[in-house]
Amino acid sequence: MANGLSPESSGASSGLDIDLELAREALDRTPVGLVLDNLDGICVLANRTFCELVDYPAQALRGLSFRAITHPEDIDRDEAALNRLTAHGEIPGSVEKRFVRPDGSIVWVQRSTSLIRGVGGEVRFMVSAFVDLTERRAKDRAIYQMNEFLTAVVENSPVAIFTTDPEGRITFWNPAAERTFGYKREEAMGQSAPFVPDAKREEAHTLRQRVLGGEVLTGLELERQRVDGSTIYINGAAAPLRDENDRVTGLLVACIDTTEAKLTERELGRQLHFTRAMIDAIPSPVYFKDREGRYKVYNRAWDDLFGGGQSWIGRTVFDMFERELADVHHDRDKTLYDKPASTSYEAKVPTAAGGELEMLYNKVSFVERSGEVAGLIGVITDVTRYKEAERALEASEARFRVLTESALDLISVLTEDGIITYQSPSLKHLIGFEPAETIGKSVFDLVHHDDAEHVRAAFKRILEMSQSREPIEYRVRHKDGMWRTFESLGTNTISNPHIGGVVFNSRDITDRKVIQQRIQHLAYHDNLTGLPNRSLLQDRLAHSIARGERSGKKVAVLFIDLDNFKNINDTLGHDVGDELLRQVSRRLSDCVRVEDTIARQGGDEFIVLLDSLEDGRGASVVAQKILNSLRLPFLLGATEQHVSGSVGIALYPEDGRDAQTLMKNADTAMFHGKGLGKNTYQYFTAQMNIAVKRRMTLESALRRAVMQKDFLLHYQPQINLETGEVIAVEALVRWKTEDSGTVMPGDFIPLAEETGLINEIGEWVLREGCRQAKEWQVAGLTPRRMAINLSARQFADKAFLDMVTRVLAETGLAPEYLELEITESQVMRQTDGMIMLLNRLSEMGIHLAIDDFGTGYSSLSYLKRLPIQKLKIDQSFIRDITVDPNDTAIVVAIINMAKSLDLDTIAEGVETAGQLALLRSKGCRVGQGFYFSAPMSAEALYPLLKQNNLYLQSRAR
Numbered sequence: 028m029a030n031g032l033s034p035e036s037s038g039a040s041s042g043l044d045i046d047l048e049l050a051r052e053a054l055d056r057t058p059v060g061l062v063l064d065n066l067d068g069i070c071v072l073a074n075r076t077f078c079e080l081v082d083y084p085a086q087a088l089r090g091l092s093f094r095a096i097t098h099p100e101d102i103d104r105d106e107a108a109l110n111r112l113t114a115h116g117e118i119p120g121s122v123e124k125r126f127v128r129p130d131g132s133i134v135w136v137q138r139s140t141s142l143i144r145g146v147g148g149e150v151r152f153m154v155s156a157f158v159d160l161t162e163r164r165a166k167d168r169a170i171y172q173m174n175e176f177l178t179a180v181v182e183n184s185p186v187a188i189f190t191t192d193p194e195g196r197i198t199f200w201n202p203a204a205e206r207t208f209g210y211k212r213e214e215a216m217g218q219s220a221p222f223v224p225d226a227k228r229e230e231a232h233t234l235r236q237r238v239l240g241g242e243v244l245t246g247l248e249l250e251r252q253r254v255d256g257s258t259i260y261i262n263g264a265a266a267p268l269r270d271e272n273d274r275v276t277g278l279l280v281a282c283i284d285t286t287e288a289k290l291t292e293r294e295l296g297r298q299l300h301f302t303r304a305m306i307d308a309i310p311s312p313v314y315f316k317d318r319e320g321r322y323k324v325y326n327r328a329w330d331d332l333f334g335g336g337q338s339w340i341g342r343t344v345f346d347m348f349e350r351e352l353a354d355v356h357h358d359r360d361k362t363l364y365d366k367p368a369s370t371s372y373e374a375k376v377p378t379a380a381g382g383e384l385e386m387l388y389n390k391v392s393f394v395e396r397s398g399e400v401a402g403l404i405g406v407i408t409d410v411t412r413y414k415e416a417e418r419a420l421e422a423s424e425a426r427f428r429v430l431t432e433s434a435l436d437l438i439s440v441l442t443e444d445g446i447i448t449y450q451s452p453s454l455k456h457l458i459g460f461e462p463a464e465t466i467g468k469s470v471f472d473l474v475h476h477d478d479a480e481h482v483r484a485a486f487k488r489i490l491e492m493s494q495s496r497e498p499i500e501y502r503v504r505h506k507d508g509m510w511r512t513f514e515s516l517g518t519n520t521i522s523n524p525h526i527g528g529v530v531f532n533s534r535d536i537t538d539r540k541v542i543q544q545r546i547q548h549l550a551y552h553d554n555l556t557g558l559p560n561r562s563l564l565q566d567r568l569a570h571s572i573a574r575g576e577r578s579g580k581k582v583a584v585l586f587i588d589l590d591n592f593k594n595i596n597d598t599l600g601h602d603v604g605d606e607l608l609r610q611v612s613r614r615l616s617d618c619v620r621v622e623d624t625i626a627r628q629g630g631d632e633f634i635v636l637l638d639s640l641e642d643g644r645g646a647s648v649v650a651q652k653i654l655n656s657l658r659l660p661f662l663l664g665a666t667e668q669h670v671s672g673s674v675g676i677a678l679y680p681e682d683g684r685d686a687q688t689l690m691k692n693a694d695t696a697m698f699h700g701k702g703l704g705k706n707t708y709q710y711f712t713a714q715m716n717i718a719v720k721r722r723m724t725l726e727s728a729l730r731r732a733v734m735q736k737d738f739l740l741h742y743q744p745q746i747n748l749e750t751g752e753v754i755a756v757e758a759l760v761r762w763k764t765e766d767s768g769t770v771m772p773g774d775f776i777p778l779a780e781e782t783g784l785i786n787e788i789g790e791w792v793l794r795e796g797c798r799q800a801k802e803w804q805v806a807g808l809t810p811r812r813m814a815i816n817l818s819a820r821q822f823a824d825k826a827f828l829d830m831v832t833r834v835l836a837e838t839g840l841a842p843e844y845l846e847l848e849i850t851e852s853q854v855m856r857q858t859d860g861m862i863m864l865l866n867r868l869s870e871m872g873i874h875l876a877i878d879d880f881g882t883g884y885s886s887l888s889y890l891k892r893l894p895i896q897k898l899k900i901d902q903s904f905i906r907d908i909t910v911d912p913n914d915t916a917i918v919v920a921i922i923n924m925a926k927s928l929d930l931d932t933i934a935e936g937v938e939t940a941g942q943l944a945l946l947r948s949k950g951c952r953v954g955q956g957f958y959f960s961a962p963m964s965a966e967a968l969y970p971l972l973k974q975n976n977l978y979l980q981s982r983a984r
């Protein structure tokens with residue numbers, strides 16, 4: 028459109044035309060679209076700006092109704108406004124409307140209308156000015172859309188957003204705020220921060236003031252309260268709200284609910300603390316290194332070990348250790364960084380304490396969730412002590428191995444099923460098998476079948492407990508086929524990983540068992556005869572008594588004592604005595620039933636136990652059988668010996684109800700019988716005990732006498748029957764007692780011999796006799812021999828010779844003035860030892876005489892072997908010599924035999940002149956007897972000795 032104004036409006040020329048042109052130009056250049064319409068709404072004139080605005084040429088617009096180019100939706104409103112104008116003269120107000128361009132595009136305009144009136148004031152035209160609203164509308168739209176967008180954002184934001192006025196009253200509250208705090212929008216609006224707990228009001232107020240002061244606060248971590256009262260943690264920001272004049276009109280808060288995160292963070296913190304505490308609680312040093320080998324984490328134990336607190340964080344082994352050690356660690360670490368792996372090794376490590384420890388390093392790659400190796404975790408264990416212990420253990424093991432391998436005992440290890448897993452080399456020595464031959468075998472297959480059960484039971488006990496309480500005894504067959512007895516102690520070490528089995532220490536006790544059995548036998552048997560001894564007898568007797576008590580039957584105890592065993596033993600020696608006892612025991616065995624018991628009580632005493640007797644008479648049958656058996660001669664060596672026995676019988680229940688009493692009473696009965704005459708048996712009676720008591724009293728009195736030397740000697744002279752001279756003196760002992768006066772030797776010598784007191788008494792007699800003889804010599808009397816009686820028991824004493832030698836030396840008596848009298852019965856049991864002793868005494872110059880000669884039936888050849896000088900004819904032959912031709916013949920035979928052997932004879936017991944005369948007539952040169960002098964004290968005898976002629980004495984009498 029070159030020119031928008033219509034020509035109708037220009038009517039002037041010349042100067043005026045110029046003005047119109049200018050006016051037209053000015054209107055066209057006006058940035059506002061101008062249209063002149065008539066009252067029908069028909070365009071009369073439009074300027075260029077309008078033409079350009081609606082993209083119509085001016086010619087096209089002229090005469091065109093506004094309706095043609097107005098947006099259909101705006102036509103009615105414009106029409107109405109035109110009607111109001113035409114009808115009422117109402118000037119249309121400013122409105123925004125749309126035109127439709129020829130190309131269909133719409134252009135928004137703002138229309139302002141004014142009226143052109145005619146001269147009469149009547150409205151003729153409307154002038155409308157159109158301002159292009161396209162740009163402004165676009166801006167508005169953009170603002171609107173932005174507003175819509177922001178609203179949507181705010182409404183849909185997960186962030187709680189709210190605004191308040193300066194007083195804190197809520198002016199906006201988005202849905203996220205509803206969800207976060209639990210207050211509905213309508214509940215929250217106008218409220219003054221209902222979510223601030225009382226304790227936080229002050230803080231909230233301060234924050235609000237700061238924001239109202241213009242501060243923008245971010246990163247706020249606040250504790251608030253939900254509508255249900257629960258605590259909520261929020262993280263947010265607050266900023267001031269300003270109006271167009273930049274005045275603060277309120278504040279905006281945006282926040283998110285961090286409660287869960289907070290709690291998670293707290294939990295994580297707690298877990299972290301726990302983890303840290305746990306790591307610190309680990310007594311071993313633990314640490315983490317990153318891929319570059321830098322220490323990132325380590326625990327307290329690590330710090331205790333190396334010191335330095337946190338200063339090692341970020342540093343490497345090369346900062347910590349000498350190069351050589353650092354290289355060791357570094358090389359190991361490399362393998363863990365390359366790919367997930369683990370490693371362990373030992374190293375000697377210097378410590379903060381200044382020492383060096385042997386450490387076991389266990390390291391493992393630290394792999395992240397992604398699978399990437401991010402470093403390594405290491406654990407260090409101080410193995411110094413362990414290593415020392417290990418070395419000590421190795422040494423100990425070596426020691427024990429040597430001990431085990433060289434032990435004489437067998438060391439075995441068995442599984443809990445009894446399978447042998449180890450045997451020490453001593454096995455070969457003990458049962459002939461190599462250890463390898465038994466490995467894998469069951470021990471129960473090796474033991475004796477009869478022992479298997481108790482071995483199994485003992486093995487089970489060891490498994491249940493830890494150790495065998497007592498040795499297990501069992502038999503195992505030697506390779507040579509013989510059974511050996513073993514004793515084992517087991518220790519359950521199954522739980523010990525180094526052993527893993529039951530250890531047995533076994534010892535071959537075969538020899539010990541034999542000895543034990545022997546000892547056991549000895550404990551209950553007499554070693555000499557093999558018979559049960561006193562202990563076993565007592566045991567059996569107790570059983571017999573118990574049986575007797577139940578059955579009502581009797582039990583008999585026979586106490587047997589050999590009548591002259593002592594003489595045999597003393598004269599022929601112990602070996603012969605022992606042999607005699609063995610033979611006696613065999614004979615006794617032949618006299619009783621198998622079920623009866625024969626026991627040796629000791630010495631020459633035996634006891635026979637007869638069980639289950641119907642009555643006591645049966646015992647006498649056995650007793651008699653025994654006596655008969657013992658009377659038969661015993662062949663001892665080359666000689667026959669005659670022995671008899673005395674038997675005492677005690678019966679259960681009448682003579683005693685226990686073993687001790689029965690044995691004692693049988694002994695008493697025996698003793699009593701012996702006193703009445705040997706070779707008999709006696710049943711016990713209550714009266715016997717009285718005699719026994721007497722004997723016991725006597726024995727203790729004799730012992731006291733020996734101690735106190737309550738003895739004296741009486742002396743009886745021996746006379747030359749031709750001249751009456753005293754050629755010798757016999758010493759005869761007496762026992763001085765206070766109550767019984769002087770006790771004669773016949774009443775105590777047998778007891779002294781039985782009890783052994785005779786040795787002490789005999790020494791005293793010898794010493795006193797020699798002393799007296801010497802005293803008489805010193806007193807000037809004619810030196811004479813002193814005859815001393817000897818008991819067989821003295822003679823058998825090995826110290827006898829020394830004793831005689833010592834006494835002679837002590838008293839100063841020359842040996843030729845000592846005569847020792849031994850009885851014929853003693854001499855008859857001569858042994859090589861006795862003959863040797865007699866020879867020694869004879870060599871010393873001591874005279875030897877055989878006492879009681881004639882009672883022992885000794886032979887000539889026998890006497891010739893002995894170094895004797897004198898035969899003393901027993902007084903039993905002298906007693907009736909004058910009336911009994913047999914005695915006379917015997918005495919004559921003795922005198923002649925003595926002569927032939929160049930021996931002196933002495934007749935003892937000469938009591939009468941007739942006896943003296945007969946003896947003298949038969950050639951007997953020496954005599955002794957009451958006819959000359961009874962035995963008397965030394966003082967009493969002294970005058971006779973001085974006088975030295977007892978014929979004068981006897982005649983005087």
Ligand SMILES: Nc1nc2c(ncn2[C@@H]2O[C@H](COP(=O)(O)O[C@H]3[C@@H](O)[C@H](n4cnc5c(=O)[nH]c(N)nc54)O[C@@H]3COP(=O)(O)O)[C@@H](O)[C@H]2O)c(=O)[nH]1
Pocket residue numbers: 743757758759760771772773776792815816817818878879902935936937938955956957958962
């Ligand atoms: N081992 C010892 N035995 C001793 C000792 N002292 C004495 N005896 C022996 O005791 C027995 C009895 O002796 P005892 O009672 O002293 O009797 C002696 C004389 O008194 C007695 N005797 C002397 N003459 C007569 C007589 O004419 N008639 C008669 N009836 N008896 C007489 O004879 C006894 C002396 O005998 P012996 O010794 O055989 O010569 C007696 O066996 C003593 O041996 C001693 O210390 N140790």
